[in-house]
Amino acid sequence: MITAAASMSALGLGLGYLLGAAARKFHVETPPIVEEIAKILPGTNCGACGFPGCNGLAEAMAEGNAPVTACTPGGRDVALALAEIVTVEEGAQAGPIAEIEPMVAFVFEDHCTGCQKCFKRCPTDAIIGGAKQIHTVVMDACIGCDACIEVCPTEAIVARVKPKTLNNWFWDKPDVAFGGQAKPQTAEQAA
Amino acid sequence: MSFLSLSNLLKPSTWGTVRGGVHPEYRKALTSEAETLRMPIPQLLRVPLQQHSGAMAEPLVQRDDYVLKGQLIGKARGTMSANIHAPTSGRVIALGAFTAPHPSGLPVPTITIRPDGEDKWGPHLPRLRPEMADPDEIAAHIELAGIVGLGGAAFPAAVKLNQRKRHAVDTLLLNGAECEPYLTCDDRLMRENAEEIVDGAGIMGRAIGVKQIIVGIESNKPDAITALRRFKFALGIPFSVKVVPAQYPMGSAKHLVLAVTGKEVPARARTAEMGVLVYNVGTAHAVHLAVRYGEPLISRVITVSGRGVARPSNVKVLIGTPISDIIDFCGGFVGEIDRVILGGPMMGHPVASLRVPVVKGTCGVLAMTVSETRKSDQMPCIRCGSCVGACANGLTPFDLNAKIQAGDLEGAAKVGLMDCMSCGSCAYACPSGIPLLQAFDYARGKLAERQGRKHQQEETKRLAAARKAREEAIAEAKKQMMLKRKAEMAAKKKAEEAAAASEMPPPATGSAIQGEATP
Numbered sequence: 217m218i219t220a221a222a223s224m225s226a227l228g229l230g231l232g233y234l235l236g237a238a239a240r241k242f243h244v245e246t247p248p249i250v251e252e253i254a255k256i257l258p259g260t261n262c263g264a265c266g267f268p269g270c271n272g273l274a275e276a277m278a279e280g281n282a283p284v285t286a287c288t289p290g291g292r293d294v295a296l297a298l299a300e301i302v303t304v305e306e307g308a309q310a311g312p313i314a315e316i317e318p319m320v321a322f323v324f325e326d327h328c329t330g331c332q333k334c335f336k337r338c339p340t341d342a343i344i345g346g347a348k349q350i351h352t353v354v355m356d357a358c359i360g361c362d363a364c365i366e367v368c369p370t371e372a373i374v375a376r377v378k379p380k381t382l383n384n385w386f387w388d389k390p391d392v393a394f395g396g397q398a399k400p401q402t403a404e405q406a407a
Numbered sequence: 408m409s410f411l412s413l414s415n416l417l418k419p420s421t422w423g424t425v426r427g428g429v430h431p432e433y434r435k436a437l438t439s440e441a442e443t444l445r446m447p448i449p450q451l452l453r454v455p456l457q458q459h460s461g462a463m464a465e466p467l468v469q470r471d472d473y474v475l476k477g478q479l480i481g482k483a484r485g486t487m488s489a490n491i492h493a494p495t496s497g498r499v500i501a502l503g504a505f506t507a508p509h510p511s512g513l514p515v516p517t518i519t520i521r522p523d524g525e526d527k528w529g530p531h532l533p534r535l536r537p538e539m540a541d542p543d544e545i546a547a548h549i550e551l552a553g554i555v556g557l558g559g560a561a562f563p564a565a566v567k568l569n570q571r572k573r574h575a576v577d578t579l580l581l582n583g584a585e586c587e588p589y590l591t592c593d594d595r596l597m598r599e600n601a602e603e604i605v606d607g608a609g610i611m612g613r614a615i616g617v618k619q620i621i622v623g624i625e626s627n628k629p630d631a632i633t634a635l636r637r638f639k640f641a642l643g644i645p646f647s648v649k650v651v652p653a654q655y656p657m658g659s660a661k662h663l664v665l666a667v668t669g670k671e672v673p674a675r676a677r678t679a680e681m682g683v684l685v686y687n688v689g690t691a692h693a694v695h696l697a698v699r700y701g702e703p704l705i706s707r708v709i710t711v712s713g714r715g716v717a718r719p720s721n722v723k724v725l726i727g728t729p730i731s732d733i734i735d736f737c738g739g740f741v742g743e744i745d746r747v748i749l750g751g752p753m754m755g756h757p758v759a760s761l762r763v764p765v766v767k768g769t770c771g772v773l774a775m776t777v778s779e780t781r782k783s784d785q786m787p788c789i790r791c792g793s794c795v796g797a798c799a800n801g802l803t804p805f806d807l808n809a810k811i812q813a814g815d816l817e818g819a820a821k822v823g824l825m826d827c828m829s830c831g832s833c834a835y836a837c838p839s840g841i842p843l844l845q846a847f848d849y850a851r852g853k854l855a856e857r858q859g860r861k862h863q864q865e866e867t868k869r870l871a872a873a874r875k876a877r878e879e880a881i882a883e884a885k886k887q888m889m890l891k892r893k894a895e896m897a898a899k900k901k902a903e904e905a906a907a908a909s910e911m912p913p914p915a916t917g918s919a920i921q922g923e924a925t926p
Contacts, residue, residue: 258867258868259868259872260867260870260871261871289867290864292860293857293860293861293864318860339871340870341873356863356866357866357867357870380511380513382457382507382509382511382515384852385509385511385513385852386848386849386852386856387510387845388845388849389811389846389853390846392785392812
């Protein structure tokens with residue numbers, strides 16, 4: 217009994233020491249760019265990009281394996297900020313980035329069973345609800361990462377375009393239509 | 408004032424005017440000479456909970472509740488908000504979302520009331536003697552009555568009144584300019600209710616503690632000027648009328664202050680910083696009703712005009728009256744209607760549906776026929792500078808527009824986009840028919856949206872960090888719990904062992920003895 221315990225401990229200690237020494241000896245510096253990228257990314261580890269968390273994406277991006285537009289919840293602003301520090305290879309990105317409509321999750325209350333899976337998964341705590349109670353989404357906190365949609369067992373959650381309200385609505389950009397049908401939408405040209 | 412140049416001195420028409428501006432055809436004669444009508448109670452009233460700038464009011468009633476006239480049905484939420492009262496007695500038949508009187512046509516939470524026709528008053532607001540009341544009391548009373556600026560922006564009147572605490576205000580300026588074409592509701596109010604307006608102004612003047620009250624009226628309203636010139640004092644405060652030239656946009660608060668007092672309000676500053684508070688004459692009338700009679704703001708005078716209306720007139724309507732009912736009251740549509748506009752033709756917006764209600768800030772409903780609107784094809788900008796000459800704020804609209812079309816919104820903001828007050832003079836003056844104002848509205852909305860998103864990014868980071876911290880704390884707590892339980896188990900075991908040990912001795916000694924005994 218004592219011999220067995222002693223041999224196992226010796227083995228463990230020896231291997232541990234070996235591992236520690238190897239970590240010291242073959243230490244690889246994390247490139248500072250990875251940290252910089254990770255700082256810009258939202259840090260929610262939502263998984264919408266397909267990489268293991270924000271750090272995973274940062275590493276992939278530093279190696280050039282992911283485009284700067286990979287973070288969909290971050291949208292245009294994050295992509296622009298990333299493009300300033302990440303070398304964008306020629307031809308990798310043509311033209312300006314299209315602005316994507318911000319999405320939010322929406323719970324169909326008929327289908328919600330109150331299993332709390334989405335509640336636990338949401339990286340920004342945007343879903344509220346108790347066990348066996350209908351859950352709902354706090355739209356201002358939702359980043360539209362789709363994490364809850366994947367875990368929902370009853371497919372009660374869908375992604376929707378964030379609805380406009382009276383406070384954030386504004387007129388469309390007027391068309392430059394020379395000689396064509398200009399759309400004077402405001403009434404200032406009356407009288 | 409205009410730039411003092413020799414050429415301007417030679418043109419009497421420019422004396423006393425503000426920089427820029429335009430002179431649209433006023434077309435006020437359509438409604439200015441007819442007495443204000445009182446519209447009967449409509450079949451249905453839809454009272455939106457967001458009628459003012461600021462936070463939405465909180466509903467206090469439920470479906471099937473019976474409400475009395477003047478009863479509080481929406482409570483102000485936060486400091487920038489306004490109370491909402493039932494315009495007449497009746498039953499609440501719905502509490503939901505309905506199309507807002509807004510160009511977007513988006514829904515807004517609305518209380519729908521089916522009037523019972525009895526128009527039964529609930530308890531009035533408590534009576535107040537403004538001659539003896541404390542300024543704070545008057546301000547609180549105005550807040551209670553849910554009064555907002557009736558000129559169009561619907562800024563809560565009490566919030567504006569409270570600016571007196573931060574700035575030394577010595578002048579109360581009543582805005583009777585009414586520079587928008589077609590609109591004559593303020594004109595009619597000044598002619599018919601001059602005494603009430605002066606009294607309301609006096610009450611506000613006492614609340615603010617001003618030395619003088621001035622009414623600024625455009626020269627194209629001689630009857631209103633005569634009506635108000637009869638008064639020299641308002642509750643003991645010197646009261647005077649100042650005639651300003653008819654020029655659009657004279658009704659803008661900052662420009663009226665400039666034309667009346669000669670003080671130019673800096674960009675993005677408030678008029679209160681120059682010692683002047685500006686209220687619409689309609690607001691003064693509403694204050695009079697609230698303080699003297701305890702009536703909250705539940706009705707207002709609006710101008711129903713345009714050649715598309717059979718009998719254009721000024722109508723006193725309850726807040727929440729659908730505009731289709733008002734048009735029917737005025738004889739319905741005639742001719743080919745091009746568009747229906749809420750507000751004036753320069754700054755108003757087309758309506759999404761004729762069923763939308765009148766709100767506190769609605770000053771007019773205009774049905775324009777094709778002959779009155781001008782839809783011209785858009786042509787390229789020819790750099791003529793008409794827009795620069797028309798801009799009352801000294802901006803360069805063509806430059807702003809070029810920057811916006813090129814996508815350089817920040818650049819546009821740098822050259823004064825935020826100082827534009829959306830008066831539309833530039834678009835009116837543009838010979839190429841370029842929708843300048845729409846471009847500015849778009850750019851400002853877009854910039855605000857970007858700002859909002861940036862804010863959300865930061866909030867997201869904060870939320871994610873908070874979640875991480877919480878999860879770690881939970882894990883740590885679990886670990887501690889496990890350790891504690893382990894320690895407890897160990898202690899228990901030890902205690903048991905100890906107990907066993909203390910119980911052991913007799914047999915142990917016995918065995919020892921036995922052991923001793925065996926060999």
